[in-house]
Amino acid sequence: MRQILDIQKRLLPDLTDVLKKRYTILHHISSTGTVGRRALAAHLELTERVLRAEVDFLKEQGLLVTESSGMKLSESGRKLLEDMEPIVKEMLGLSYLEDTLRDRFSLKRVVIVPGDSDQSELTKKELGRVGASELRRFASKDDVIALAGGSTLAEVANYMTPTAHMKGNMFVPARGGLGESVELQANSIASIMAKKTGGEYRLLHVPDHLGEEAYVSLMQDPNILEVVEVIRSARIVVHGIGDAMVMAKRRKVDKQTIEELLEQGALAEAFGYYFDRAGQVVHKMPTVGLRLEDIQKTEVVIAVAGGKSKAEAIAAVMKFGHEDVLVTDEAAATELMRYV
Template identity: 65%
Template sequence: MQSLIDIQQQLLPDLLIVMKKRYLILRQVMLSDMIGRRTLAASLNLTERVLRAETDFLKGQGLLLIDAAGMRISDAGRRLLEDMEPFYKTMFGLSDLEERIRAHFGLKGVTIVPGDSDTSPYAKRELGRAGSAALRKVMGKDDVVAVTGGSTLAHLANQLMTQTPLKGNWFVPARGGLGESLDYQANTIASTMAKRTGAQYRLLHVPDHLSDEAYMSLMQEPNIREIVEVIRSARIVLHGIGDAMVMARRRRVDESVINAMEAEKALAEAFGYYFDRNGAVVHKMSTAGLRLEDIMETEVVIAIAGGRSKGEAIAAVMRFGHDDMLVTDEAAALEIAAIMDRE
């Protein structure tokens, strides 16, 4: 299959360009359920004239349904995308990129989806779908899965499904609550995952950022100590990655601490720890939940993050060296590859 695509690239390069374009149109329509031509053209960076010609062709092939309300994919179009899935990464050159990043950081697996989550909500949704597939692949019977918060993890939670209920499994928040939208908090994401899979869940009703005194006091509470022990026993950790300064301000970290982190060149944040470009921890917060030593002992650690703006942050956390799998998008992966080339 690889050789066939190589031959097409050499003899009929225009054919591959057209195939990619039509594949992306069908995939975007499928991800959005129903979409108008103008919105679709903007999301794909195509002119409406070019898009109209392509969608008219796809409609004629019975792959798209178009009416006054907008466009939606037909059953035949959905089946075609499913048939193409085994080799679409080769078509987009993502398979080689996955292997480059995997080998460079010593990971067990890398999954890259097309697009840029910074600019396309559909790419972020696809990132969540790929993350849920990665989690299902490694999740076993009676596993405890600890999850962090964030919009990408929320997309993953909403797409997580299993064929049979996971009655013996537990989903737990990796840390306390973050002072942002309830939909993006780790407690909400853990409960959503459990409800969608028939699993069980526990919640941790404590602030994300604690003073040392508050931390010591809370850890004396039997109920808090019990759930924290469950969290720290997790076999799988699923986490996002953020920009260090953005996350610090969202957590209302003191300005003096932010200034100190800037001086130490903090670049990335993951599971409450702040990393510099080389993957060294430059700041940590007292929190009831997973500690760095727990992450280092966890059997499976999966990072899911995308968007060109996060490329450097993702690379920094991968250099930390305790992630097993990375799920990201094309824009972030290309940025990571550019960083690798400069090293």
């Protein structure tokens, strides 16, 4: 395929540009569900005249349908979009990036979506859609699936759908709550995924950031201990990756600890642990839920994180070496090449 695309780029460069434009239009409509032409033109930074011509063509091909609320993909459009994905990835160089990052970080799979989720909410939604697809790929019947919190994982939850092979799954939070918006907490994400897939869920009603004394006390509560044992038996873990200093502030970590994190070179945070540039754990929070030793025993660990600003943090967690799947975006992946 690569050779054919190279020839096409040299002999028919205009055709490549048209294909990218039409793919972008179909992809945007797919991500939003239903959209008006004016809103679509504004987002894609196309004039309404240019967009009208493209939309008319796509309608004539039976790829779009128009309703009172706006345009949406037909079944033919949805199928074509799926078929185009590997071609567009090859054209954008994403297939090369996927292969390179997979090999350099010794991962089972790397999946890259176009764009930069720092700049585009639609790219973040696409991260969620692909993250949900990867979870479905690896999940099996009666799995325990532990989930971290955050906005990216909330998007993954939004794209979960019922599947026969995920029947009987138990969704659990990877750890306690951060005290942030309810919809971004791991408890909420676990319950949403369970409801969308017809699975079950258990909740962990404890704060994430605990003092040593509070941690020891809580771990003696039989109800909490029962849930924690289920969490620590998870076959699959799905988590995001955060910038160390941003996450420390979100957790309201004290000034002394933040200074220690800076001195230790902490760059990234994932599942309550802080990592330096080499992927070494430099700090851990006394958190109720998954521990490092549980992650190391987990059969499938899926990281979903994107945005150019997170590239260094993603690289640090990948160097830790216990990830199996990375779902990221083009901006982060391109920047990641500096750290492999």
